[in-house]
Amino acid sequence: MIRIISFKICPFVQRVTALLEAKQVPYQIDFISLSDKPDWFLELSPTGQVPVLVTEGGTPLFESDAIAEYLDEVAAPLQPDLTPEQRALNRAWSYQASKHYLVQCSTMQSADSAVFGERVTKLNAAFAKAEKQLGNGPFFAGETLGNVDMAWLPLLHRAAIVADHSGHDMLADYPKVKAWQRALQATGIPQKSVSDDFHDRFTDFYLAERTWLGRGANVNEAPSATEVKQSGGCCG
Ligand SMILES: N[C@@H](CCC(=O)N[C@@H](CS)C(=O)NCC(=O)O)C(=O)O
Numbered sequence: 137m138i139r140i141i142s143f144k145i146c147p148f149v150q151r152v153t154a155l156l157e158a159k160q161v162p163y164q165i166d167f168i169s170l171s172d173k174p175d176w177f178l179e180l181s182p183t184g185q186v187p188v189l190v191t192e193g194g195t196p197l198f199e200s201d202a203i204a205e206y207l208d209e210v211a212a213p214l215q216p217d218l219t220p221e222q223r224a225l226n227r228a229w230s231y232q233a234s235k236h237y238l239v240q241c242s243t244m245q246s247a248d249s250a251v252f253g254e255r256v257t258k259l260n261a262a263f264a265k266a267e268k269q270l271g272n273g274p275f276f277a278g279e280t281l282g283n284v285d286m287a288w289l290p291l292l293h294r295a296a297i298v299a300d301h302s303g304h305d306m307l308a309d310y311p312k313v314k315a316w317q318r319a320l321q322a323t324g325i326p327q328k329s330v331s332d333d334f335h336d337r338f339t340d341f342y343l344a345e346r347t348w349l350g351r352g353a354n355v356n357e358a359p360s361a362t363e364v365k366q367s368g369g370c371c372g
Contacts, residue, residue, distance in 0.1 A: 138163040139190040141177060143170050144330070144337045147237040147290035148200040149187040154286040154329040155204055159211045167331065200234065201227075204283060215282040229269070229276065230287035236262045240291055244298060244342040249355055252348050256306065262291075263310045270312040274319035285320060292317040293326035294342075297335065301343050304353035 138156070142149040142165050156163050168177050173184060180196040181188045189197045189206070197203050205227075218226070239258050246252035266288065270276065276284040292307075296317055299305040307314045320326060331337070343350040351357065 138192060140165045141180065141186055141188040141190070142167050142331075143186045144334060145341055146186050147241070147294070148185075148234070150290040150293070150329050151200050151234065151237075151287055152187045152189065152203050152207075154289045154325050155207055155283065157325045157328045158214055158281055158286055158323075159207065161207070161211045165331075201231070204230070204287070208283070213283075214286075215277060215280055226282060226284050229284045232262060232265060233284075233287040233291055236291060240294060241342075244294070244347065244349055246348050247346065248348050249353075249357060252353075259306065260309070263307060263313050266316075267310040267312050270316060273312070273315055275316070281323065285316075286325075288316070289320055289326060289329070292320055293330075294338070296321060296326075297338060298343070298349055301339055302349040302353040304349060 138161065140149065140153060140156070140163050142153070144167055153163070153165070168174055168186070170186070177188070178184060180190070181198055183198055185198065187198070187200055187203060189203045191197060191206075191210075197206055215222075215226075236259055239255070239262075243252060243255040243259050246255055271278060275281050276288070292313070295306045299307075305314075307317060339350075345351060348354075348357070
């Protein structure tokens with residue numbers, strides 16, 4: 137069986153597990169701590185990063201883009217019969233999502249509204265591009281779920297948790313993206329692609345008291361005078 141090495145709140149991992157769930161490919165998952173990477177993981181992963189997918193033949197694959205392409209070669213594609221041009225466009229639109237995973241992570245970690253405002257601008261540009269491209273839905277390509285949906289799913293799933301928790305909806309200005317988020321949530325894949333304790337782990341990290349979102353995204357709040365540790369990165 138395919139094995140995935142994961143860190144619980146990593147969006148790059150979630151893109152891969154979402155794809156596996158959508159394709160209904162069975163897999164086992166092992167979680168590691170990124171602050172204390174086990175030696176066996178460092179031997180498997182040339183970059184020291186998750187996700188790693190260990191194939192049934194025992195080969196460790198790394199980089200989520202490469203893993204997504206591998207999965208299309210070994211398991212039936214979600215959208216069969218695409219032309220090479222359509223597949224290339226799907227890869228390009230998937231990249232528009234994955235290149236913003238770290239942007240969303242650092243935006244969510246902002247200590248106050250000023251920092252949040254600066255960081256969210258780039259994320260908004262990505263949502264605006266998707267808004268312009270989306271048709272009548274419910275998914276990116278219409279009725280059929282595809283790889284582009286799975287690439288955007290981590291961003292949209294996390295935006296939904298942020299909105300529920302803080303009242304700040306990152307998608308408020310993007311009605312088509314919002315409808316897309318609802319359609320993806322309704323597939324059940326966002327929940328299936330993460331661990332049972334994902335919600336708690338995610339809110340403990342990104343929506344804690346130290347972040348502006350965690351304190352309820354109050355626009356009238358004075359900028360933080362205290363020094364707040366901000367890695368600005370992903371997953372710690
Ligand atoms: N380009 C990589 C990025 C993966 C990535 O950034 N993973 C993070 C967790 S979300 C990681 O493993 N960080 C640990 C580290 O960089 O040492 C991919 O697409 O798979």
